Amino acid sequence: MFRVAAKLSARASTASAALRPSPLAASFFRSFNNGLELDKDMAVPDAVRMINYAMEKARTDKSVGSYGLGMLVLKHCVTTELTEGKDPQHENSKGIALLAWSTLLSERGEYGDAIEKLQSVQELTNSFLGVRVAAFEAQAGLHLELGQDDMASVVGDKCVELMEKQKTEDSEALNVRAKALKGLIELAKGNIESAEAFFDKSLRSKLCDGSAALSYGEFLQTKQDYSMATEVYRNVIERATEIKNSGNPYLGAGNMNLEGLMMGAMCALGQLESHLGNFGDAEQHLTKALNQAEETYGDRHPKVGVVLTSIALMYRRKAMQERSSSILVQEGLYRKVTDLLKVPAVETETEGVASSVDRSDIAALARGAYAEILSIQENRKDEGEKLKNLAEAIWRNRRMSLDEALGDTESNKVSVIDARISRLL
Structure with a gap:
């Protein structure tokens, strides 16, 4: 493992001089303005490979040892030249490494350490905004799972505040995502009516993917708009599959990671079909959710x-x-x-x-x-x-x-x- 990490670090050292001076083209940000994924060129390639290696090793047999190995690789990643530097490319690399690290910690039940890693992401002020929004979303998600609704609300407010300061065209999707996080928090609190104001209408059409759309689909289901909820769930699953196949880093972490998104959408769709009495379809979707969870x-x-x-x-x-x-x-x-x-x-x-x-x-x-x-x-x-x-x-x-x-x-x-x-x- 250390040979692999050292090799990647060495390759990064020889290339770092070429990487640091050149700012990322604005087109990279525009082409990924759905805020769900990061183009591989927006991060140090060897850092992306190391992160993927760490996640693969952690989930080899999902044991204490394999998770420990994965987190050791990620620790090495955030302390080498792969992620040093204040330019966007290096800060993006460090950000997605910290997101991955928090994911592994949360899966092992180490929520406090996972939240600490997510808080560190907010220091990366030169990174793509989607990295920081993903960290806020994941932090709030972990607080919700722990039943810490008031703390989740504080994090949600910070996420919305961050995006309200951004007035660029590229921030539209991230702004929708930040507000949808507040909507999810209101749903978890049982405030169905007040949740509605946080779900943008674009979640029905051009932005109907990712965690924001899944939360919106769940809102629609509680309001018994089953046809629209079904459409949203299906789109979330389809787009998540496309992102997974693309190989680009998904901007999510903790219980809001890509696998959690797919599992959650399949599970919600299965429940919806069950409520409608379509038990064959319900069993099919729920079985897929179970397979995703176990995998x-x-x-x-x-x-x-x-x-x-x-x-x-x-x-x-x-x-x-x-x-x-x-x-x-x-x-x-x-x-x-x-x-x-x-x-x-x-x-x-x-x-x-x-x-x-x-x-x-x-x-x-x-x-x-x-x-x-x-x-x-x-x-x-x-x-x-x-x-x-x-x-x-x-x-x-x-x-x-x-x-x-x-x-x-x-x-x-x-x-x-x-x-x-x-x-x-």
């Missing part, structure tokens, strides 16, 4: 549990609508979700337990639905009642009750699981 994070990661919850709820809805039974399938899925999300045991004292449960919305949904399965079995009713009490105790969603989220009331509210931030919107 990216490994089959023991909590994100896999989030997608499995969506699949289990799809089977639940299918059984109710078709008056069929899939008790064994659902029970198996809920047991695995409980294991992956580390939900407290039934015997746990319910008072005060909510504050200690990560991804509490998803955990409560899985527990609440599982409790219903147990309650219809004569010899397991008591166990089901205890499970339901625990689910209620860890439920923290502000917009709806657990019964409303499960569809057990006359409420017309529609929810969607955001697999990126592991929250129910």
